[in-house]
Amino acid sequence: MTKPLVEIQGLCKWYGDFSALFDINLSVAEGERVVICGPSGSGKSTLIRCVNQLETHQRGSITVDGHEVRPEMKGIEEIRRSVGMVFQSFNLFPHMTVVDNLTIGPIRNLGMSKSLAREIAMKYLQRVRIAEQADKYPSQLSGGQQQRVAIARALCMKPRVMLFDEPTSALDPEMIAGVLDVMVELAEEGMTMIVVTHEMGFARKVADRVVFMDEGEVVEVDTPDVFFGAPKTERAQLFLSQLLGH
Amino acid sequence: MDRNTPPPPEPRKRLTVLDLFLFGLVIAGVAYAAYRVNDVLVYNWNWQRVFDFVLRWDEDDGRWVTNLLLQGLFTTLRLAVWATIFAAIIGLIMGYWRTCDGLVFRIISRAYVELIRNIPPVVFIFIFYFFISSQVFPALGFDRIDQDSPWVDNTLFWILFGDPRLFTNFLAGMVCLAIFEGAYITEIVRAGIQSIGKGQWEAGRAIGLSRTNLLRDIIFPQAVRKILPPLAGQFITLIKDSAIVSLISIQELTFLATEVAATTTKVFETWIVVGGMYFMLCYSLAVTFGHLENRAARSRR
Numbered sequence: 001m002t003k004p005l006v007e008i009q010g011l012c013k014w015y016g017d018f019s020a021l022f023d024i025n026l027s028v029a030e031g032e033r034v035v036i037c038g039p040s041g042s043g044k045s046t047l048i049r050c051v052n053q054l055e056t057h058q059r060g061s062i063t064v065d066g067h068e069v070r071p072e073m074k075g076i077e078e079i080r081r082s083v084g085m086v087f088q089s090f091n092l093f094p095h096m097t098v099v100d101n102l103t104i105g106p107i108r109n110l111g112m113s114k115s116l117a118r119e120i121a122m123k124y125l126q127r128v129r130i131a132e133q134a135d136k137y138p139s140q141l142s143g144g145q146q147q148r149v150a151i152a153r154a155l156c157m158k159p160r161v162m163l164f165d166e167p168t169s170a171l172d173p174e175m176i177a178g179v180l181d182v183m184v185e186l187a188e189e190g191m192t193m194i195v196v197t198h199e200m201g202f203a204r205k206v207a208d209r210v211v212f213m214d215e216g217e218v219v220e221v222d223t224p225d226v227f228f229g230a231p232k233t234e235r236a237q238l239f240l241s242q243l244l245g246h
Numbered sequence: 247m248d249r250n251t252p253p254p255p256e257p258r259k260r261l262t263v264l265d266l267f268l269f270g271l272v273i274a275g276v277a278y279a280a281y282r283v284n285d286v287l288v289y290n291w292n293w294q295r296v297f298d299f300v301l302r303w304d305e306d307d308g309r310w311v312t313n314l315l316l317q318g319l320f321t322t323l324r325l326a327v328w329a330t331i332f333a334a335i336i337g338l339i340m341g342y343w344r345t346c347d348g349l350v351f352r353i354i355s356r357a358y359v360e361l362i363r364n365i366p367p368v369v370f371i372f373i374f375y376f377f378i379s380s381q382v383f384p385a386l387g388f389d390r391i392d393q394d395s396p397w398v399d400n401t402l403f404w405i406l407f408g409d410p411r412l413f414t415n416f417l418a419g420m421v422c423l424a425i426f427e428g429a430y431i432t433e434i435v436r437a438g439i440q441s442i443g444k445g446q447w448e449a450g451r452a453i454g455l456s457r458t459n460l461l462r463d464i465i466f467p468q469a470v471r472k473i474l475p476p477l478a479g480q481f482i483t484l485i486k487d488s489a490i491v492s493l494i495s496i497q498e499l500t501f502l503a504t505e506v507a508a509t510t511t512k513v514f515e516t517w518i519v520v521g522g523m524y525f526m527l528c529y530s531l532a533v534t535f536g537h538l539e540n541r542a543a544r545s546r547r
Contacts, residue, residue: 080451087448089445093450105454109459153453
């Protein structure tokens with residue numbers, strides 16, 4: 001078996017006295033697509049934010065590409081560069097043009113020249129079908145376009161793994177498809193992805209495994225067929241019936 | 247009715263009885279004050295005496311020259327500009343420290359802000375003058391700058407700092423104001439930095455930017471846009487606050503006005519003229535800044 005790209009073992013996290021994550025074990029192999037779902041407040045976002053240490057954990061270990069990530073560690077930037085992240089609220093830099101949003105990382109982190117960075121950025125903007133907007137500011141774009149820019153920005157750092165934190169939750173319904181299309185393409189190209197989402201259609205189509213979380217614990221890990229067809233636990237059944245009930 | 251019907255007109259605003267009544271009250275109040283001064287006080291008005299201290303006709307040269315009050319206004323303006331520059335530097339550093347993770351930085355900046363904000367300005371100025379400027383400046387040799395220094399004897403120095411013979415005096419006032427206003431600018435900067443959402447920090451971190459790059463490329467450029475309007479307001483406040491350094495004999499407008507009032511005994515005229523000068527300076531700056539702000543807001547769209 002190949003070595004896992006992201007390995008999480010015995011992970012625990014507390015906010016004050018509140019146990020946000022408890023004893024999480026999850027390993028993601030290279031090229032694997034994992035979808036994490038569960039009711040809100042179940043710790044899905046917290047979990048993937050621990051992977052690049054936007055949140056710190058108190059117990060357990062997280063290894064990315066063979067390097068353990070720890071709170072307060074030196075060189076965390078190095079690891080973050082190999083982990084792309086897409087946020088629910090896009091978080092583009094509003095004072096920079098679209099293309100500058102993409103090039104700032106490569107220029108500052110990798111010491112890339114401006115012209116080369118721009119060339120690469122344009123390539124990724126083309127891939128997310130937004131190249132013609134390169135010199136606009138984020139506020140001039142629709143939500144769906146902004147999220148596609150955010151994906152391109154993460155890709156520009158040539159990450160080993162991409163984290164998606166509810167990438168379509170803040171979008172108007174008609175914008176969701178464009179973003180999901182880009183994500184499906186990315187999956188087809190073999191990108192390792194950990195995706196927190198409520199888009200069950202996406203999960204069914206793309207995921208190798210579905211991780212169901214509730215109250216800070218991993219309750220069930222299945223292939224999509226099993227999870228959507230015949231979930232083993234009662235909590236997963238309840239969640240799915242609520243989600244698909246209407 | 248079809249879609250092309252024009253919208254109904256906005257209702258006009260008109261004066262109500264209450265408005266007229268209030269106007270009347272204000273006019274009556276002003277008239278009464280004028281009556282008291284004129285008839286009860288029996289005050290002998292002489293505006294020309296005071297105007298002579300704004301601009302004076304030089305008999306020898308045959309031209310108008312600036313006199314004490316106008317020179318004082320220029321000194322006040324110079325004080326305000328330099329003090330704002332230094333206060334902004336102090337405020338930028340301290341304001342950043344206020345938002346730092348490091349405990350020592352936060353303690354230092356917090357102590358600075360609280361100390362200044364919780365001491366009356368006048369008290370601070372005396373402490374500053376007697377304990378700091380009168381001790382430190384001579385030790386640094388600033389008091390000899392007006393002598394035997396060829397670089398102070400030129401027009402540029404005059405424009406930037408005024409009379410070289412008063413440079414130490416000017417410097418004391420400037421540093422004093424800078425330290426004082428720096429505390430308020432610190433809070434403006436802190437608020438500016440903290441107004442940048444958590445998402446921006448996270449997005450910067452997520453692409454692996456170092457803390458320095460994150461601050462320089464992402465946080466500060468956005469914070470500065472939010473800081474500029476209150477900073478412009480603080481600059482105007484600083485002009486008004488600069489009047490208190492007259493207490494330690496800094497030769498700015500208010501200090502010179504007390505001298506003029508004493509020499510001419512025309513107290514009312516002097517202070518009305520000086521008040522008018524401060525008003526014109528501050529109000530025109532306020533209008534200018536407001537204009538610039540509107541333009542910046544429009545160009546951002």
